[in-house]
Amino acid sequence: MSATPVPLTRELLPKLVTTLREGYGLAALRADAIAGLTVAIVALPLAMALAIASGTTPDKGLVTAVVAGFLISALGGSRVQIGGPTGAFVVVVVGVINQHGYDGLVLATLMAGVILMAAALLRLGQWIKYIPEPVVTGFTAGIAVIIFSSQIKDLLGLSMGAVPAEFIDKWPAFWFARDTVGVAALVGLGALALILGLRRWAPKIPGFLVAVVLGSVAAFALGLPVETIGSKFGGIPDHLPMPVMPDITWVKLRTLLPAALTIAFLAGVESLLSAVVADGMTGRRHRPNAELLAQGVANTASALVGGLPATGAIARTVTNIRSGARSPVSGMLHAVFLLLFMLGFSGLAAFVPLAVLAAVLVVVAWNMSDAGRFLHALRTAPISDRVLLLTTFTLTIAIDLTVAIEVGVLLAAVLFMHRMSESVxxxxxxxxxxxxxxxxxxxxxxxxxxxxxxxxxxxxxxxxxxxxxxxxxxxxxxxxxxxxxxxxxxxxxxxxxxxxxxxxxxxxxxxxxxxxxxxxxxxxxxxxxxxxxxxxxxxxxxxxxxxxxxxxxxxxxxxxxxxxx
CATH class of the missing domain: 3.30.750.24 (STAS domain)
Known part of the structure; x- marks a missing residue:
């Protein structure tokens, strides 16, 4: 006898509603507030760094973390999911901005939000799990390599023109500019060493924030000639922008559809992967279609306030869990704390050296690469999975993330059909x-x-x-x-x-x-x-x-x- 289908309304029910129905007291609020504050401290420098790496201004990252982060927690299908800008989007965002401008990115993000909401209504959340792990590992590691490469100029303070857009052209350009390594390298590499040291010997201390604060103080106090957020971007605003509907035409919709599909795909995959990780740590079960719906609403809202694409962030979600989060309220409070930081301390952000933020992103890239899993797969996985992994990884770096995903999924399907036919x-x-x-x-x-x-x-x-x-x-x-x-x-x-x-x-x-x-x-x-x-x-x-x-x-x-x- 087949099981009774779960009503769609229940599949889309936010975990926040479930939590409140179970009873929510002062002790839970206190635990969620501590977890939310901890995650906000981690997310603050990260949101700015990811925005700069994406080719835009740091305030865009903060706006995204506040608006999208609040909605992902409030409407999502996971109790402890933290949402916001992530490294997975950096490559896509840079490409869309270079080709269509920031207005094009806003519209593509809006379209992706609508696509994600439609996917939730069509109950496609369960289908994400069928994407092969070698494809996910391959393009994630590829993105990590691209992010790392994009930070070399700021990390070392190289004096050079515009960094080439193509990966294979970047490293020769860095090599030719090697004699221009500046004082910023001391700040960037010092911040990197501090982050890694704290992670090794004092993991409970927020290494990103400590590095940003100490690096900023050192650069200001010593009068070091380094580029800062203020010198390059003029600081960040102390308020959230009002919602504005982007200009929509059929021509723009057709042109931006591939980018929107890529953004929607990445948002869906990463958010559900993050939710699965959270399930493994908490023993809970997330609602995949509710999570997709929340991602859709959050990306739509982020686009309306001029923000970046957003999704579930695995590292911040893990930090949330380890900090004692009990409900989606922790994620909502994380967004509120970020807003308070933005309103009260926006002026101080102007003193943050770009070299320090580059160090933050180098660590993010290393974490994204999941090098241990990548190398383990190369050693032990079946030959077909190794081919799939390396193909997706190489295409991500050398050509394009969209092409890598399309070829990876298609190749995985062909390999699966071959294995199945051999099993008959x-x-x-x-x-x-x-x-x-x-x-x-x-x-x-x-x-x-x-x-x-x-x-x-x-x-x-x-x-x-x-x-x-x-x-x-x-x-x-x-x-x-x-x-x-x-x-x-x-x-x-x-x-x-x-x-x-x-x-x-x-x-x-x-x-x-x-x-x-x-x-x-x-x-x-x-x-x-x-x-x-x-x-x-x-x-x-x-x-x-x-x-x-x-x-x-x-x-x-x-x-x-x-x-x-």
Missing amino acids: AVSDSGEQPGLAKGLPAGAALYRIDGPMFFGAARKLLDVLDRTGGAPRVLILDMNAVPMLDATGADALSTLVARAAKRGAHVVMAGVQRQPLGVLRGLGLRHRKGPVIFTADIARAKAEAKHLLSEGSGTSAGGSPASGAD
């Missing part, structure tokens, strides 16, 4: 002596093991060619065929038709419900030649004996009497 076995009674017992002369028996889909149909068409003396009755044991698609059914139809031309009958034994439904739907039994269905092999052999004892039996084009159906 067609064996005759000679290969399995137990099947030959009781088989009458003039009959041949073949057993099919595995799902019959278009990737494996060729094996089925080879069956009749392997029967040698053209048996008058061909028995197919289909008890181990759980699934049959249209191509597999067509292959069966072709086999039956070819048998009919030889004056032979086909008996199908033990056909399961789904394959039987497909065959009946195609009318195979009545219009495609002489075929009989029996409940099991014993009855199929008995039916074969009956047909052979009748001599010519039913005419090749007729409809024979049915066995057990």
Whole structure:
């Protein structure tokens, strides 16, 4: 008996509502406030750094973290998810801004939000889990390499023109500018060493924030000639912008659709991956479609206030959990604290050296790369998974993230179909002596093991060619065929038709419900030649004996009497 479908309204119900229904007291609020403050301290420098790496101004990152972060927690399907700008979007955002300007990015983000909401209403949240891990690992590691490469100029204070957009052109340009390493390198590398040191020996201390504060104080106090947020961007505003609808035309919608689909894909994948990580740490279960809906609303709202794409952030979510978060309120408070920082301390952000933010992003890139998993996969994974991993990784770096995802998913599907087709076995009674017992002369028996889909149909068409003396009755044991698609059914139809031309009958034994439904739907039994269905092999052999004892039996084009159906 199939399980009762869950109503869509329940699938889309925010975890915040569930939490409040269970009861929410002062102790939970206190725990969530501490966790929210802790995450806000981590997110503050990160949001600015990610915005700058994306080719825009630091305030865009803060606005995104405040607006989208609040909505992702308030409406999401996870109790402890933290949302905001993430490194996964950096490459896409840079590309969209370079090609279509910031207005194009805003519209693409708005479109992505609508796509995510539609995906939630269509219940596509469960389908994200079918994206192969080598694809996710490959493009994530590729993005990490690109982010790292984009920070070398600021980290080392290189005096050079515009950094080349293409990855393969960046490193030669850095090499040619190696003699221009400036004082900023001391600040950037010092901040990097401080972050790594605190992470190793004092992991509870917010290394990012400490590095930003100390690096800013050192650069200001010593009067170091380093580029800062103030010198490059003029500081950040002390208020949130008012919502503005972007200019929408059909031409822009068509042009930006590929970018919007990529943003929606990344937002969906990363948010649900983050939610799965959170489930593993908390023992809870998230609602994937509610999470997609929240991502859609959050990205739509972020676009309306001129923000960046947003999604669930794994590192900040883990920090939230380890800080004692109990409910989505912690994520909402994290956004509120960020807003308070923005309103009260925006003037101080002007003194933050870009070299320090580059150090922050170098650490983010290393964390994103998940180098341990990447190298482990290269050592131990099947060769097909290694090919998939390296292909996605290489395409992400050398060509384009969108191309990498498309090729990666397509290649994964082809490899999966190949593996599935290889798993389908067609064996005759000679290969399995137990099947030959009781088989009458003039009959041949073949057993099919595995799902019959278009990737494996060729094996089925080879069956009749392997029967040698053209048996008058061909028995197919289909008890181990759980699934049959249209191509597999067509292959069966072709086999039956070819048998009919030889004056032979086909008996199908033990056909399961789904394959039987497909065959009946195609009318195979009545219009495609002489075929009989029996409940099991014993009855199929008995039916074969009956047909052979009748001599010519039913005419090749007729409809024979049915066995057990």
